[in-house]
Amino acid sequence: MSVHEELEKIKRRIIEEKIPLHEGATNVVMGKGNEQAKIMFVGEAPGRNEDLQGMPFVGAAGKNLDKLLAAVGLSINDVYIANILKYRPPENRNPSPEEIISHTPYLLEQIKVIKPKIVCSLGNYATKFFMSDCNPEKMNEQPGITTLHGKIKEIEIHGTKIKLIPLFHPAAIIYNRKLITLWEEDMKIVKKELEQKNFY
Numbered sequence: 001m002s003v004h005e006e007l008e009k010i011k012r013r014i015i016e017e018k019i020p021l022h023e024g025a026t027n028v029v030m031g032k033g034n035e036q037a038k039i040m041f042v043g044e045a046p047g048r049n050e051d052l053q054g055m056p057f058v059g060a061a062g063k064n065l066d067k068l069l070a071a072v073g074l075s076i077n078d079v080y081i082a083n084i085l086k087y088r089p090p091e092n093r094n095p096s097p098e099e100i101i102s103h104t105p106y107l108l109e110q111i112k113v114i115k116p117k118i119v120c121s122l123g124n125y126a127t128k129f130f131m132s133d134c135n136p137e138k139m140n141e142q143p144g145i146t147t148l149h150g151k152i153k154e155i156e157i158h159g160t161k162i163k164l165i166p167l168f169h170p171a172a173i174i175y176n177r178k179l180i181t182l183w184e185e186d187m188k189i190v191k192k193e194l195e196q197k198n199f200y
Contacts, residue, residue, distance in 0.1 A: 003035045006113045014086050014106055020099045021087035027054030031082035031110060038194060039078070040116035041065070042107070043169065044125040045085035047092055056083050061171035068170060068180075072187040080114055082107065084129055097136035104134045108158055118193060119162045123169030130164050133157055145169075150186035152193065165190050 001009075011030045015022075022028075029046040032055045049059035057065050069075060085103045089095050095103075111119065121127040124145040131148070132138035134157055145166055153164040167186050173179045
C-alpha cells in the first residue's frame with residue numbers, strides 16, 4: 001500500500017469513527033504537501049478557512065508559512081503540513097483534553113506513515129503537546145515556544161522516536177514582525193540538520 005493510500009485510509013477512519021468535533025465541522029482536515037517529505041510541520045487545529053477547504057494552513061497564516069518557507073529555499077513540495085486536531089473547534093476555541101486525546105492517535109499514525117526525519121511544532125500549543133508526550137494533562141508543565149524555539153529535541157511520543165524542532169507559529173509572525181528573523185534563523189538550523197543527514 002502506498003503512503004497516499006495509507007493516509008487516505010486514516011482519513012476514512014476519522015470520518016467513519018465520528019470523533020469529537022466532527023458535529024460542527026464542514027470537512028476533516030488531514031494535511032497537505034509532500035506525503036514522503038523528510039520534514040513535517042504540525043500546528044494546533046484547523047481554522048475557518050481550513051475547515052471550509054479541508055486543508056491546513058490555507059488562510060493568512062498559510063500564506064505567511066509559504067513566504068517563510070520560500071525565504072529558506074523550501075516549498076510545499078518539500079514538506080508535509082498537518083494539525084494535531086483534524087476538525088475545527090467551534091469558533092476556534094481551545095480544545096478540551098478529551099478532544100485532544102481522541103484526535104492524537106490519527107496524528108501519530110500520520111507520522112508513522114510519512115516517517116519524517118524532523119517534526120517542526122508550530123507555536124506554543126503544538127510544542128507543549130509534543131514535549132508532554134501528547135498528554136494534555138501535562139502540557140502546562142512544559143516550557144513554551146519562547147524558550148524552546150530552534151532547539152533540537154530528541155523525543156519519543158507513544159513509542160515513536162522523532163527529532164523535534166519547535167518554531168514560532170506563522171500566525172504569530174503576522175502580528176509580531178520581529179519574529180521573522182528568529183524564524184529564519186531557526187529554519188537555517190532545520191535545513192542544516194536535513195543537509196547533514198542527507199535528508200534534504
